[in-house]
Amino acid sequence: MNRKTLALPAVIGLVAPLIAACGGSDGGSDDTSLKVGTTDRISASAEAPAPLDPAYAYDVGSWNILRQSLQTLLVQPRGGGDPQPEAAEHCAFTDTGNERYSCTLRKDLKFADGGPVTADDVKYSVERVLRIDSESSVAGLLSTVDTVETRGDREVVFHLNSADATFPYKLSTPVAAIVDPDEYPEDRLLDGFSVHGSGPYTMEAQVEDGTLAKAVFTRNPNYRGSLDVRNGRAELVAFETAEAMGTAIAGGDIDVMSRTLTPDQVNELDAKPDDGIEVVEMSGLDIRYLAFDTDAPAVQNKAVRQAIAQIVDRNELVARVYGAQSEPLYSLVPASLPGHSNAFLNKYGEPSAAKAAKILDEAGISTPVPLDLHFTVDHYGSATAEEFDVLADQLNASGLFTVGDPKGAPWKEFRPASLKGKYEVWGMGWFPDFPDADNYLAPFLDKKNFLGSPYANSKVQQVLIPRSRREPDRMDAAPSLTEVQDIVAEDVPVLPLWQGKQYIAARDDVTGTAYALNSSSTLQLWELGKGVGSE
Known part of the structure; x- marks a missing residue:
């Protein structure tokens, strides 16, 4: 059987396991390029014209696009545990009742176009989500936010209307992503497939008949954050069926199959230990x-x-x-x-x-x-x-x-x-x-x-x-x-x-597969690279 089973913790507060990413960190570089398949179909329509606006997006496929290209104050660690600073340098509750939460931004944060990221941009982004309050109900994640205060260019304070010990986790989700106020309207959604942020990648959308056929992620040279980006380019290619995705990886047209493999595909790949494709099984919470x-x-x-x-x-x-x-x-x-x-x-x-x-x-x-x-x-x-x-x-x-x-x-x-x-x-x-x-x-x-x-x-x-x-x-x-x-x-x-449970399949020269997905099914393209090594 050529399956790796990774028991990544799914419980808050557990320490991340000491599992090295496949091949270590020496496989990724600026010129490394990967192609990742998915069966997620992201479409724009009259009913849902803004599938990638963080004020509307509320499904795993859309969030997996946003997590690569937008930045949040905190991020869920690669192997589990409490949220860690990302765009922020430091975050903490500043009262004993879990009703006031303060974050200090990293120095010299920039959007992908080179413009500065400030506490006012964080305030704008969160208040925009609450103001638009789209029908997807994603704004409900921020329902405990009463007011947002800024103190200078780098400190932002969230005053909550009730105690919320889970609030740090909510700040690690795309609904709390920092968007560029010059690109995202204050009181309406941004239609289409454009994404403008300060995340580890920039994203170019290739659209066919109103559906995202391919998302091309290129390393953002202005990125300042905690993530170690191990490749220079990653393409997320959408397939109509898991079977078509399986044919693509067998033919070498893609390097990784992400969600969703069928039960039959997992079993078939397990039965072929010498075909150069490895199934990685991870604990899941879906x-x-x-x-x-x-x-x-x-x-x-x-x-x-x-x-x-x-x-x-x-x-x-x-x-x-x-x-x-x-x-x-x-x-x-x-x-x-x-x-x-x-x-x-x-x-x-x-x-x-x-x-x-x-x-x-x-x-x-x-x-x-x-x-x-x-x-x-x-x-x-x-x-x-x-x-x-x-x-x-x-x-x-x-x-x-x-x-x-x-x-x-x-x-x-x-x-x-x-x-x-x-x-x-x-x-x-x-x-x-x-x-x-x-x-x-x-x-x-x-x-x-x-x-x-x-x-x-x-x-x-x-x-x-x-x-x-x-x-x-x-x-x-x-x-x-x-x-x-x-x-x-x-x-x-x-x-x-x-x-x-959750699975990916990858060709055997792909590194970082241990962390390609976290326990919340977040696709972490920045973890993937190519090289020679084993876990």
Whole structure:
């Protein structure tokens, strides 16, 4: 088997493992060029004309573009742990209540065009996101920001409206990226595919039919930050299918396959130890779940949602579709994070059509209940279609639901439609903004949630989430987080399905693959190089 398994920590506060990048740091140079494949399809449309504006972008594909070309005050370390300074020289809470956070910028920060980066630019960038407050709900990550103050050219102070121990992590995400005020309008989104920042690369977009076909990253000579850039140029090439991406790496047209490899591809590459391509397996924190429009007539009664939760067999789903590459998940919070509880397993136990029938009967729901399932065909990998066929089969086999063929749509249509309430039940994935249980709960349950869901629970929003954020030691937040998960299992506004691992495949002359992805599924192109060496 030619697979490397890397157990990178996913828990806040753990020390980064002492794993050397593939081949060390001697393989990368200004003239090193790499081509990386992806199946992420980033499109501009009338419904979503600004896919790469940090005030709108809120999916892993778009963020992976922004992380290469925009700079944040803090960055999540290559191997895990607390955020570390990036554009900042130093950041810290300056009060005992976690309500005032100050950062001092590095000296001589510059945008890619050579213009200076100042504290006023940081203030502008954050306030712009909050002012625009786009329908993607990405501004919700900054919901605890009350005011932003600058002190001279290098110090910026965030005054929060409530305690938020997770705030440093939020500053490490692209929503808090520093943008050039001369390029980004103050009160509207920047349409198209341009990105203007101070990150490790500049980006040139090659667009075909409104979709990003290739993002060409060139090392930014004006970059000042903490990242060690190990190549001079990296091209991120979009493929329509994982199979086409696999053909490209086999033919030497690309050097690396990133997300998303199919389960079959991982198994096939493992079985070929001498083909010059290596699979790297890393711990992942991505999850898949069903979302419900709790105002839709078919699922408005929570008994219907509870019955679905009682029927779905996660073990069968994982075994039939993903095998050892994922595991059943019984909460929105992955099993490896502090604060996780098996809330759905505790409430529903093993799958049972008889128990589901009792739930529906006691609620006076006539059966079979007609139901439509929706999924995206090009955002989470080609196995998604098979996954939804299995879910439909399970619900139909119970005799309590009538589910037609699941309906698939490309992400550029799927995401706007879900936000506009056109689906009653749809499948989504979540790649964490940062590795903390809060980021698996608040985005779905807080005000202006990521799903555009009408579901709201006042205790969750007004008591439990704020209480959990007051705890600097995240283990101390577990009681509040557990109660939130119990409420989710009772009301079922979402239904967690499985937690995945993450993989890349690379030709054997590529170095740095150990850190090509971090635990939040961030693509770290700056880690990759070419050379001779081994881990």
